[in-house]
Amino acid sequence: MLDPCQLLLVVCLAPAALGQTAVISVTASGPSSSFTNPQTGTIASPVSTATGGPDIRVDLPTSLLGETPSGILTTTRSSWVPAVTSAPEPASTQPCNLYVEFCNRRYSDITYVGAHNSPFVKEYSLAANQNLDVKAQLNDGIRMLQGQAHKLNGTIHYCHTSCDLLNAGPVEVYLKTVVGWLRDNPFEVVTVLIGNGGFLNVRDYSEPLEKSGLAELAYIPKERNIKIDQWPTLSEMIQTAGKRAVVFMDYKADEGTIPYILDEFKYMWETPFSQTDENFPCTIDRPSDQPKNDTQGKLYMANHNLNTEFSIAGKRILIPNTVDLEETNGVSGFGSLGLMANTCRADWDRYPNFLLVDFYDVPDGAVFEVAARANNVSQGGGCCGKKKSIASPLMKATDLLLLLPTLAILISTFF
Incomplete structure (x- = not known):
C-alpha cells in the first residue's frame, strides 16, 4: 500500500505524463472548501484516500454537473485522478436555485x-x-x-x-x-x-x-x-x-x-x-x-x-x-x-x-x-x-x- 509520500509522487507524475498540471495541497484533517485554480480555471475539490490518509486536492472540471442531451445531470471528474486513491465522487459545486x-x-x-x-x-x-x-x-x-x-x-x-x-x-x-x-x-x-x-x-x-x-x-x-x-x-x-x-x-x-x-x-x-x-x-x-x-x-x-x-x-x-x-x-x-x-x-x-x-x-x-x-x-x-x-x-x-x-x-x- 502506498504511503502518503508515494501517493503524492504518483499524483504529481501522472498528470505530467498526460501533459496536464495538478494543484495539490495536503491537510491534516478532513476536506476544506473548494477553490479555483487561476491557471486552469478549474475547481479544486477534496479527494480523500481510502486509508484515511491526508486529503489531496486535484483539479476537476469547473462544471461538475453537466446537462446531457437528455437533460439528465451527471457527475464527472478528471480522468487522470489516480485509481489508487479509491476516491468518492466529489461534491457538486453547481448551485440549485442559486445555492x-x-x-x-x-x-x-x-x-x-x-x-x-x-x-x-x-x-x-x-x-x-x-x-x-x-x-x-x-x-x-x-x-x-x-x-x-x-x-x-x-x-x-x-x-x-x-x-x-x-x-x-x-x-x-x-x-x-x-x-x-x-x-x-x-x-x-x-x-x-x-x-x-x-x-x-x-x-x-x-x-x-x-x-x-x-x-x-x-x-x-x-x-x-x-x-x-x-x-x-x-x-x-x-x-x-x-x-x-x-x-x-x-x-x-x-x-x-x-x-x-x-x-x-x-x-x-x-x-x-x-x-x-x-x-x-x-x-x-x-x-x-x-x-x-x-x-x-x-x-x-x-x-x-x-x-x-x-x-x-x-x-x-x-x-x-x-x-x-x-x-x-x-x-x-x-x-x-x-x-x-x-x-x-x-x-x-x-x-x-x-x-x-x-x-x-x-x-x-x-x-x-x-x-x-x-x-x-x-x-x-x-x-x-x-x-x-x-x-x-x-x-x-x-x-x-x-x-x-x-x-x-x-x-x-x-x-
Whole structure:
C-alpha cells in the first residue's frame, strides 16, 4: 500500500505524463472548501484516500454537473485522478436555485420568495402588484409565481379581479416566458400558483400550459397528496427528465383529469391574505376546513402583502399599500416580512415554504435576505432589476390624477 509520500509522487507524475498540471495541497484533517485554480480555471475539490490518509486536492472540471442531451445531470471528474486513491465522487459545486446547499434539500425544506400577482406590472395602476416583469423576477431570485386568471373572449388571461381593471395578457404568453427562462437555467426549480379567479374548468388550462411548454416541465408526484417528508430533493427533480416546475391551482383542480396541475390545498395551506392588519397573523385561512393535526404534513404559504382599504358608497375596496413597503418587506421591525417569518417559525416549528410579497424589489434585496436567514444560507447575488421602483401613488397629487381612470374602473367593477 502506498504511503502518503508515494501517493503524492504518483499524483504529481501522472498528470505530467498526460501533459496536464495538478494543484495539490495536503491537510491534516478532513476536506476544506473548494477553490479555483487561476491557471486552469478549474475547481479544486477534496479527494480523500481510502486509508484515511491526508486529503489531496486535484483539479476537476469547473462544471461538475453537466446537462446531457437528455437533460439528465451527471457527475464527472478528471480522468487522470489516480485509481489508487479509491476516491468518492466529489461534491457538486453547481448551485440549485442559486445555492449549492439546496441541491440535496427536499423541495419542502426550503423557503422561497414568491411574487404575489406576478403578471400585474403596470405603471400608474392601482391594481399593479409588482414593478418588474416576470423575467426580471426570476433573474432576481423569485421562485414562486402567483397570478389570477380569467377567461376573456375564449382565451385565458391574467387579469386582476376584472380584465377591465388590469389585463396582463394571455396566460400562454406569460408562461412561454417562464418556460424560456427555465430552459436557459437548467438547474432551477420554479413554482407556479394559478389563482383560478374565474372558477374555470381545469380542462381550460390544458391548452395554455401545453402550448407554452410548461406541461412538459411540470412535476407530477409519484403518489397523490404527498406529505412534506415525501417531496424529492431539488437535484432529484432536476434529474428526473427536467421536471422543474411545480404547478398548483387554488380552485377547481382535478388531478385525475390534468395530473400536472396539483390541487393546492391538498398539499398546502395559507395564512390570511389581502391583509390590512400589519400584525400579519400566522393563522390558517385557506382552506377554511384545514385540520390542525394535518398542518405539519403540508407545505404552507405566508401571505405578506399589505393593503389600504377604501370605502366608496359602502363598498370596501383594497389597493396595495405602497407607502409602507420599506417596512412591510423589511428584514426586521413591526409589520416586517422578517418578523412574520420568525413568528410563523415559532407558531408552527418551521419556517413558511413560501413568502408571498408585493413589489419584492422594495427595499432592495430585503425579502431575499429574509429567505436566506430562514434557509440558513448567506444571501448571494445582487438584487434587483434595473427599473426604478414606482413612487407611492398615494403620495403625489399629480400621480393621483393619472390614476383616476383606474379608480373609475374600480368603482364600476364593484357596483
